[in-house]
Amino acid sequence: MKLQPxxxxxxxxxxxxxxxxxxxxxxxxxxxxxxxxxxxxxxxxGKLDDSGKRMKxxxxxxxxxxxxxxxxxxxELEGKKYLVADEEDIVAIIYN
Amino acid sequence: MKLQPxxxxxxxxxxxxxxxxxxxxxxxxxxxxxxxxxxxxxxxxGKLDDSGKRMKxxxxxxxxxxxxxxxxxxxELEGKKYLVADEEDIVAIIYN
Amino acid sequence: MKLQPxxxxxxxxxxxxxxxxxxxxxxxxxxxxxxxxxxxxxxxxGKLDDSGKRMKxxxxxxxxxxxxxxxxxxxELEGKKYLVADEEDIVAIIYN
Amino acid sequence: MKLQPxxxxxxxxxxxxxxxxxxxxxxxxxxxxxxxxxxxxxxxxGKLDDSGKRMKxxxxxxxxxxxxxxxxxxxELEGKKYLVADEEDIVAIIYN
Amino acid sequence: MKLQPxxxxxxxxxxxxxxxxxxxxxxxxxxxxxxxxxxxxxxxxGKLDDSGKRMKxxxxxxxxxxxxxxxxxxxELEGKKYLVADEEDIVAIIYN
Amino acid sequence: MKLQPxxxxxxxxxxxxxxxxxxxxxxxxxxxxxxxxxxxxxxxxGKLDDSGKRMKxxxxxxxxxxxxxxxxxxxELEGKKYLVADEEDIVAIIYN
Amino acid sequence: MKLQPxxxxxxxxxxxxxxxxxxxxxxxxxxxxxxxxxxxxxxxxGKLDDSGKRMKxxxxxxxxxxxxxxxxxxxELEGKKYLVADEEDIVAIIYN
Numbered sequence: 001m002k003l004q005p006x007x008x009x010x011x012x013x014x015x016x017x018x019x020x021x022x023x024x025x026x027x028x029x030x031x032x033x034x035x036x037x038x039x040x041x042x043x044x045x046g047k048l049d050d051s052g053k054r055m056k057x058x059x060x061x062x063x064x065x066x067x068x069x070x071x072x073x074x075x076e077l078e079g080k081k082y083l084v085a086d087e088e089d090i091v092a093i094i095y096n
Numbered sequence: 097m098k099l100q101p102x103x104x105x106x107x108x109x110x111x112x113x114x115x116x117x118x119x120x121x122x123x124x125x126x127x128x129x130x131x132x133x134x135x136x137x138x139x140x141x142g143k144l145d146d147s148g149k150r151m152k153x154x155x156x157x158x159x160x161x162x163x164x165x166x167x168x169x170x171x172e173l174e175g176k177k178y179l180v181a182d183e184e185d186i187v188a189i190i191y192n
Numbered sequence: 193m194k195l196q197p198x199x200x201x202x203x204x205x206x207x208x209x210x211x212x213x214x215x216x217x218x219x220x221x222x223x224x225x226x227x228x229x230x231x232x233x234x235x236x237x238g239k240l241d242d243s244g245k246r247m248k249x250x251x252x253x254x255x256x257x258x259x260x261x262x263x264x265x266x267x268e269l270e271g272k273k274y275l276v277a278d279e280e281d282i283v284a285i286i287y288n
Numbered sequence: 289m290k291l292q293p294x295x296x297x298x299x300x301x302x303x304x305x306x307x308x309x310x311x312x313x314x315x316x317x318x319x320x321x322x323x324x325x326x327x328x329x330x331x332x333x334g335k336l337d338d339s340g341k342r343m344k345x346x347x348x349x350x351x352x353x354x355x356x357x358x359x360x361x362x363x364e365l366e367g368k369k370y371l372v373a374d375e376e377d378i379v380a381i382i383y384n
Numbered sequence: 385m386k387l388q389p390x391x392x393x394x395x396x397x398x399x400x401x402x403x404x405x406x407x408x409x410x411x412x413x414x415x416x417x418x419x420x421x422x423x424x425x426x427x428x429x430g431k432l433d434d435s436g437k438r439m440k441x442x443x444x445x446x447x448x449x450x451x452x453x454x455x456x457x458x459x460e461l462e463g464k465k466y467l468v469a470d471e472e473d474i475v476a477i478i479y480n
Numbered sequence: 481m482k483l484q485p486x487x488x489x490x491x492x493x494x495x496x497x498x499x500x501x502x503x504x505x506x507x508x509x510x511x512x513x514x515x516x517x518x519x520x521x522x523x524x525x526g527k528l529d530d531s532g533k534r535m536k537x538x539x540x541x542x543x544x545x546x547x548x549x550x551x552x553x554x555x556e557l558e559g560k561k562y563l564v565a566d567e568e569d570i571v572a573i574i575y576n
Numbered sequence: 577m578k579l580q581p582x583x584x585x586x587x588x589x590x591x592x593x594x595x596x597x598x599x600x601x602x603x604x605x606x607x608x609x610x611x612x613x614x615x616x617x618x619x620x621x622g623k624l625d626d627s628g629k630r631m632k633x634x635x636x637x638x639x640x641x642x643x644x645x646x647x648x649x650x651x652e653l654e655g656k657k658y659l660v661a662d663e664e665d666i667v668a669i670i671y672n
Contacts, residue, residue, distance in 0.1 A: 002191040194383040
C-alpha cells in the first residue's frame, strides 16, 4: 500500500511520551494522551499559491516534528493510528 | 442516470470498516460509524481560480481516497448512500 | 409573473422523496423532510468576479440538481414552496 | 424628507402576506410575521470594488423584490417600518 | 477640545425618539432605548485601500444619518454620550 | 528599560475617569472599570501592507486617544498596568 | 538537539513573575499563572508573502519579548515548558 497525501498534507506517526527518551526529550505529562511530537511518514506535493504555482514543502519523510495539539486529525490505516496535519499545523523540525 | 458534479465536488462511496480488509487495511473502530476511506465515483471539472481558469483536479474516478471525518456531506441516490466532498476534504490517495 | 434571480442565485423546486422514482432514484429517508434533489426553475446571470466580469452559470432552467441539505433558503411564491440556492450550494447535475 | 442610502444599501417596504394578492402571489404562512417580498423605495449608488470603481446596482426604485428572511435590518421612518438590505440580501426581482 | 477620528470612523450624536419630530420623523418604539438616527459631529479622513490610497468619506459633519442598531460603539465625552461608527455602519443620509 | 512595540501595536496608559477632568472631559460611569481614554506611551513602526511596504502610523507618543472598550489587551510592566492596542482599536485623537 | 521552527513561529521561555525583577519589571499578579514576558529561544525563517517572498522576522534569539496572554501554545521539550507563538502574538521587544 502506498499513501500519496494531497496538497500540503503531512502524515505523522506520533511519538508517545516516555518521560525520558534516548535523546533526552520529555513530552507533556497532563493525561499523557496528546503527544505533540512525531515522525513524518508521508508528505503532499505542496499547496498551490494564488497564481497556481506549487509551494515547496518544508518537511520531508523521516523528519521529527513538533505539531499543534489540536490541529491534526487522527486516522487509522492497517491497524495503526496516524495524524494528518496541514503543513501549518507543524511548528518545528527537531534535529538530534 | 449520469451524475455530473460541479466545481471541485467529488462523490465517494465509503468503504465500510472490516477490521482487516483484503489489502490489510483496518479502519477506525470507535463506534464503527464513520469510515474515512472510500472509492471515488464521480468528479467535478475543478474550481475556477481568481483569474477564471479552471484548476486541475487531483483525484479521478476509481481512486481509493482518505477523507476528513467531518468534511463531506451524505447524500442518497438510487437507494445507496454517497459522500459529497470538496476536493480539500480529501487528504490522500491510496495505491495498492 | 416573471422571476429574475440576481447574481448567482438559483430557484429550485424540490422533488419529494418517493422511495423509488420513475428513473429509479431514491432520496434520503431520515424523517422524509429534507429532499436534496430538485428541478431548476430560474437562474441568475452569474456573480461578478474581482475584475467585474460576470462568471458563467453552470446550471440552466430545467436541470435536475442535487444540493446541500442546509444551504438553500425556503421561499413561497404563488402558493408553492421553492428553494433559493447560491450556485455553490448545488453539488451536481443529474442526467437521465 | 429625502433618503439617500450609502454604498449598496437598498430600502424596502415589505408587502404583507395576504394569502392571495392581486397578482396571485401568496407569501409564507408560518406565523405570518416575516414577509420576504417588498417594494424598493430607495437605492444606494453601489459599492466600490477593490480598484475603487463603483459597482452598478441591479435593482431600482419601484422594483418588487424577494429578499433573504434574516438578511435585512428593520428601521422606522416617519411612522412606517422599512427594511434596509445590502444588495446581496436581495435574491430576485419579480415582474408582473 | 478637538476630536480627530482616525480612518473611517464617524462620531454621531443620537437623536432621541420623540414619536413625531419637527420634520415628521418617528423613530422605533420598542423599548425606546436604541435610536438609529443621529447627527454627525466628527469624521475621520477615510480608510486606506489596498494600494494605500485614502478612500473618500461619504458623510460630513452636520449630516443627519441612519445607522445600524448594533454597529456603533458608545463613548462618553465631556458628559455627553456619542456613538462611534465605522462608515459601513451608516446606511443612509437624510435630507429635509 | 526601553519598550519597542512591533507592527502597528500601541501601548497606552489609561486615564482613569474622574467625572470632570481639567479639560472638562467626563468618562463613562457604568461600573467605572473600563476607561476608553489614555495617553500613548509607545508606538510600533507600522504594519506591512500586501506589497511589503510599511504603513505609516497615525498616532505618536504623547497623544491622548480614545479606544474601543473591548479591543486592547491589558499588560503589567514595572508595577503599572498598560493597554496594548492594535492601531485599528484607536478611534480618535483628542487635542486640547 | 536542535530546534528549527517553521514559518514565522517563535519559541519562547516564559519569565515567571517575581513581583520585582532585577530590572525592576513586575508581571501581572492575578493568579500568577500567565506570565506575558519571555526570552526568545528559537525563531523561524519567516512567513511567505502572497508573491512567495519570505518576510523578515522582527525578533531574534535572546530577545526579551512581551506576548499576548492567550496567543501562544504551550509545548514541553526535554523536561521544560516553552511557548510557541506566531510572530503576530508578540507585541513588543524589551531592551534594558
